[in-house]
Amino acid sequence: MRRSASQAVVGAPSGADDGLLLPRPPGVFRRFWARHPRFADVIVAVVAFLLSAPTAAIRSNYPVPPTPAQTIFAIVVVVLACLALLFRRSRPVLVFTVTALPLVILPPSLMPATHVVPALAIYAVAVYASVRACWIAFAAATGAMVLYTAVAGLAEPATWGYLVTSLISGAIALLIGALIGINVGNRRRYLEALIDRSRQLLVERDQQARLGAAAERTRIAREMHDIVSHNLTVIVALAEGATATADPARARAVTEQIAGTARGALTEMRAMLGVLRDPDLSPDAPLSPVDAASVADAVESAQRAGFPAVLHVEGRLDDVPAEVRFAVARIVQESLTNAMRHAPLATTIDVRLAVRADAVALDIVNDGVRAGTDAADPAAGAGFGLPGLRERVAHVGGTLTAGAVDGRRWAVRASLPLPARAPEGAEEEEPAS
Known part of the structure; x- marks a missing residue:
């Protein structure tokens, strides 16, 4: 992006462009x-x-004029106070303390020489320290001047008018410096807060983008795993069956099933790629069509591959919300895929689906668990399938458990909650007129 001449890059403390x-x-x-x-x-x-x-250096109207030594001392003190202003940005409170000392150490006839430097110093306190420190410095300096004036007035009663005038002019100079400094300091701190907040928002935006990209990669990987793993497992099982049979007609039928399974996988892949390339769809839209995966199709694929899968359904799955129905199909599909891969000698693969009023219950059990499997570690030996299922179940607010049962069977159990539905025929009554 080309930067215009009226823009300046505000970088990090190191000067890097953020x-x-x-x-x-x-x-x-x-x-x-x-x-x-x-x-x-x-x-x-x-x-x-x-x-x-x-x-x-100039003689004032004070009745007692300063001596030459006092005048030289005053000039030296003023020079030192002015030199202290060079450090007003880094040590504002200390610089104000140094510049306020002449208010109480010089003779009364030289007090007007000490009014300008403290006013500039208290301005720095308000800008580079804080408003609270500025008012404390103002109160301390004004109190010191009042005390100094009282002591000098008691010593020379005839000078009360001069002393009070000097006190008022010094306090007014400090007050003007404080008010201007408070205004500039507040504006400075407000702008710095806005810039810091803008930097924080910029960092948070980048973090959210990275988190969103990571979540999207995980979602794509989960869908790819569900499509590729199940269909390839079925294709491998069918290919092995076609190779083992000596009946040409049966082998031809099996190869047709392989082709049909591969075509179905390609269809799902094309649908998913179409969703990824569509800029108008919501980022939360499912990557695969909800009707692309069904429990019956998953069980039928396992049966065609020669596995003893049996489906038992209680209730109407069509009445379940599409998102939950899609999650149910993927759970069954992945569970059957794991059974076909890890339990090839299973004699029964029982798929039970119960649609209740408040939840959908799933039980997928096979009796081909391998010897030595640790029932206390359901994910032992698992790849990306079970973690992906847990993510999918958690997305719809459900729970999932998987592990060995009785040392002879492997069970996957899931419960997916359903949104509350109003009773059929229940209608709001109109208020009586």
């Missing part, structure tokens, strides 16, 4: 200060010195 594009800050000077913060600090310190040094 994909977050923000408008460039308005104003040439503002952008210049943002790119050169150290130069801006030097300019602030120089301006503070130019505004404070003349006040320290």
Whole structure:
């Protein structure tokens, strides 16, 4: 994507581009200060010195004039306070403490020289520390000035007017610096919070995309396994039967069954690929048509392959919601596939399906369990079939168990809940007029 000249990339702390594009800050000077913060600090310190040094050097209206030594000391203190402003971004509270000390250590005649630098320092406290720290600094500095004024006024009662005027001007300078700093600091923190939230949303979007892609891959793998594994198992069993028989007519019939099974698998594969390529379908749409898999077809395929599968159905499966009906068919299909692969010597494969008012119960039991199978570990020796079935059952809110029973049989049992249905013939009564 081509970036316009009015956009700036806000990167990570390391400076790397994290994909977050923000408008460039308005104003040439503002952008210049943002790119050169150290130069801006030097300019602030120089301006503070130019505004404070003349006040320290020029004689004030205070009845007791400062001595030359006091004037030189005041200029040195002002210079040190201005130099401290160079660190106002990293140590705002400490810098304010240093710049506020001249308020109480210089003679009263030089107090106006100490008003500008603390005002700039308290601005930095509000911007780079917090509003709470700014008000605490303001209260502490104002209290110190009040105490200093009271002590100086008691020592020289004739100077009360001058001292009170200096106190008010100093407090007003601090208040102006604090209010401007609070306004700028709040805006700065608000923008930083917005940018941080935008970065978080960007990261969460990427995480959700990765999780969605992983879930989609799992869903595709599950459907592919159900289609390919079952049909190939049936095809292998039929091919072995055709190879073992010496009757050409019977072998021809078996090969026709192999072709029919393969065509059915191809049909399901095409249907699934069609769903994957359709951009208008919902992401939660089933990858295979719900009518592509049925319990009767799965049992019939196992019977054609020569396995003793028997189906017992109680209730009407057609009345079950399509999503649950599809899950039932896949469970039966995968259970029969596992029986054909792992229990080729089974004499019975009993498939029992009961449709009740609140749930669909499934029991698929075969008597060809292998010796030594651990009944306490139902998934022992399993590949992707049983985990895929558990995911499918969990998707519809059901439960599934699989394992050896009595050391001679292998059972897969599932219970899939059904949504509550209103009783037949129940209608809402209209209120009497």
